[in-house]
Amino acid sequence: MEELLNYFIIPLIMIFVVVGVGAFFMAYCTLMERRVLGFVQSRLGPNRVGPQGLLQPIADGVKLMLKEDVSPAVADKWVFTLAPILSFIPPIVLLAVIPFGTQWTIPGTSITVNLYVADLNIGILYLLAISSLGVYGLILGGWASNSKYSLLGALRAAAQMVSYEVAMGLSIIGVLMIASSLSLVDIVNAQKEMQIWFFIPQCIAFFIFLVSMFAETNRLPFDLPEAENELVAGYFTEYSGMRFALFYLAEYFNMIIVSSVAITLFLGGWMRPFPGVEFLSFLDIIPSWLWFMGKLICFIYLFIWVRSTFPRYRYDQLMRLGWKWLIPLALANILVTGLVMILIQ
Numbered sequence: 001m002e003e004l005l006n007y008f009i010i011p012l013i014m015i016f017v018v019v020g021v022g023a024f025f026m027a028y029c030t031l032m033e034r035r036v037l038g039f040v041q042s043r044l045g046p047n048r049v050g051p052q053g054l055l056q057p058i059a060d061g062v063k064l065m066l067k068e069d070v071s072p073a074v075a076d077k078w079v080f081t082l083a084p085i086l087s088f089i090p091p092i093v094l095l096a097v098i099p100f101g102t103q104w105t106i107p108g109t110s111i112t113v114n115l116y117v118a119d120l121n122i123g124i125l126y127l128l129a130i131s132s133l134g135v136y137g138l139i140l141g142g143w144a145s146n147s148k149y150s151l152l153g154a155l156r157a158a159a160q161m162v163s164y165e166v167a168m169g170l171s172i173i174g175v176l177m178i179a180s181s182l183s184l185v186d187i188v189n190a191q192k193e194m195q196i197w198f199f200i201p202q203c204i205a206f207f208i209f210l211v212s213m214f215a216e217t218n219r220l221p222f223d224l225p226e227a228e229n230e231l232v233a234g235y236f237t238e239y240s241g242m243r244f245a246l247f248y249l250a251e252y253f254n255m256i257i258v259s260s261v262a263i264t265l266f267l268g269g270w271m272r273p274f275p276g277v278e279f280l281s282f283l284d285i286i287p288s289w290l291w292f293m294g295k296l297i298c299f300i301y302l303f304i305w306v307r308s309t310f311p312r313y314r315y316d317q318l319m320r321l322g323w324k325w326l327i328p329l330a331l332a333n334i335l336v337t338g339l340v341m342i343l344i345q
Contacts, residue, residue, distance in 0.1 A: 014117050018095050025296075026252045027057040033304045040308040061245070069241030072145060079144035084239065084246035087137030090130050091253035097123045098260045099185045101270045101289035115270075115289055116185065123184040124176065127261060128169055131216075134254065135161045138225065141247070142235035153234025156315065157225035160215055163322035164222075168212035170330035171205040174337040175265045178202070184261075188269035195276030199266035204333045206266045208326050213258040215322070217251060219303055221310040222318055259299035260292075267295055 031046065031053065038045025047053040071080055101115035120126050135158055142154020175198050176182060179190035191198055199206040215222040226234030236247045263269060270288035274280050313321070 010113055011117060014113070015096070018098075018100075018117055019092060022092070022095050022253070022256065026249060026256060027061070029252045029255065029300055030060065031057050032300060033307075036301065036304045037308055040305075064245040065242055067241045069243060070238075072147070072238050074146040075238065076144040076146070079140050080238075081243065083137045083141030083144060084236075084243045084250070085137070086140065087134050087250040088246040088253070090134045091250060091257045094127060094130050094257050097126055097184055098257070099188060099264065099269060100260075100292050101287065119183055119185045122182050124172060124182045127184075127257075128165070131254075131257070132161070132165060134250070137247075137250070138235045141239070145235075145238040147238050149231045149233075149237045150235050153225045153227075153231045153237070156231075157218065157235060160218070160222065160224060160318065160322075163319060164212045164215035164326070167208055167322055167326035167330050168216060170327065170334065171208040171212065172265060173330075173334050174202045174205045177334075177337055177341060184264050184269075188264060188271065191268050192271060192275060197266065197268040197271075197275075202266065202333070202337070204329060206262075208330050208333070209262055209266065211321075211326060213262060214303070214306065215318070216258060217254045217303075219251075219255070220307040221313050223312060224315050224318055227312060255300060255303055256296065259296055259303075262299065263292065263295045 034056070035045040035053070045053070046056040049055045049059045071077055096117040097120055099114075099116040099119070103112045103114055138157040139154045142150040142152075142157070145151070175187065178194075178198060178201065179187040181187060181190065187198075214220075218225050225231075226236070231237070236244055239247060268275060270292045272280065272283040272286065272291055
C-alpha cells in the first residue's frame with residue numbers, strides 16, 4: 001500500500017496540482033500584463049469584470065470558447081488543427097521536472113511529499129529536448145494556413161529558435177560544470193551547499209540566458225515571427241477561437257517555463273536570498289514554494305516591463321546578435337569557467 005501511495009497516488013495528485021496551479025498562474029499572467037501595460041501607458045486596463053477586474057481571465061476564456069472557429073478554405077485542415085496543440089502541450093509536459101520547493105511533510109502524518117513531479121538525472125536534457133518541439137507547432141501552423149504572412153512568420157520563428165537555442169544551451173553548460181549534475185534538484189542543492197546563487201559566478205551566462213529566453217518565447221523586443229506592422233499577426237494570422245487561444249496561452253506557459261529554469265539554474269530555485277548570511281536566517285520561516293513563486297512573479301514582470309520599454313529589433317539585427325555576439329560570448333564563458341575550475345582544484 002505504501003509503494004502504491006508513494007509511486008502512483010502522490011505523483012498523480014502532484015501532476016493535477018502542478019498543472020492546475022500552472023494554468024491558474026498562466027491565466028492571471030495575462031491580467032497582470034494588461035494591468036501593468038495600462039499603468040505604463042497611463043490608462044486603467046481591464047477593471048470591469050469582477051472586483052478590480054480579477055475575473056477578466058475567466059471572461060476572456062469564455063469569450064474565446066464561444067467565438068466561431070474559422071478555418072481558411074485553402075488550409076490543410078488536419079495540420080491546421082494539430083499545430084496549436086503541438087505548441088501548447090510541450091510547456092505543460094516540462095512542468096514535471098521543475099522543482100518548486102523542498103520536501104513537505106503532510107501535517108499529522110509521516111508522509112513526505114516532494115514539491116515536484118519528477119527528479120530526472122537528465123533533467124536539463126529533457127528540458128532542451130521537449131522545449132525544442134514547440135517550434136513544430138509554429139512551423140506547421142504557418143504552413144497549413146496557406147498564407148504568405150503566416151508562412152513568413154513560421155520561417156522567422158524556426159530560424160530564430162534555432163539561433164537562440166544554441167546560445168541558451170551553451171549558457172547552461174557553465175552551471176552544469178559547477179554543479180556536476182544534470183538534475184534540476186541537484187543544481188539547487190549545489191547552490192545550497194556552496195551558499196551562493198550561480199548567477200554570481202556565472203553572471204555572463206545569466207545575461208546570455210536572459211536575452212535568449214526573450215527570443216525563445218517570441219516576446220518583444222524579439223517578436224519578429226508575429227510582427228504586426230510587417231506580418232499582420234505572423235504564424236497565427238488565420239487562427240481564431242480556441243485554436244488561437246492555444247497559441248496565445250502557449251506563449252505564457254513558455255514564459256513560465258523559461259523563467260522557472262532561470263530561477264532554478266541561476267537564482268537558487270526555492271532558496272531565500274543570501275543563503276550564506278546567518279543574519280537573514282529568520283527568512284527561512286517563509287515556505288520554499290513562496291520564495292519560488294515570488295521570483296517567478298518578478299520574472300513575469302520583467303517580460304512585461306521589457307515589452308513596454310524596448311522597440312522591436314530588425315530581423316538582421318536579431319540574427320547578428322545571436323550568431324556574432326551571444327554564441328561566441330557563451331563559448332568564451334565555458335572556456336573561462338573551465339580554466340577557473342582547474343586553477344581552483
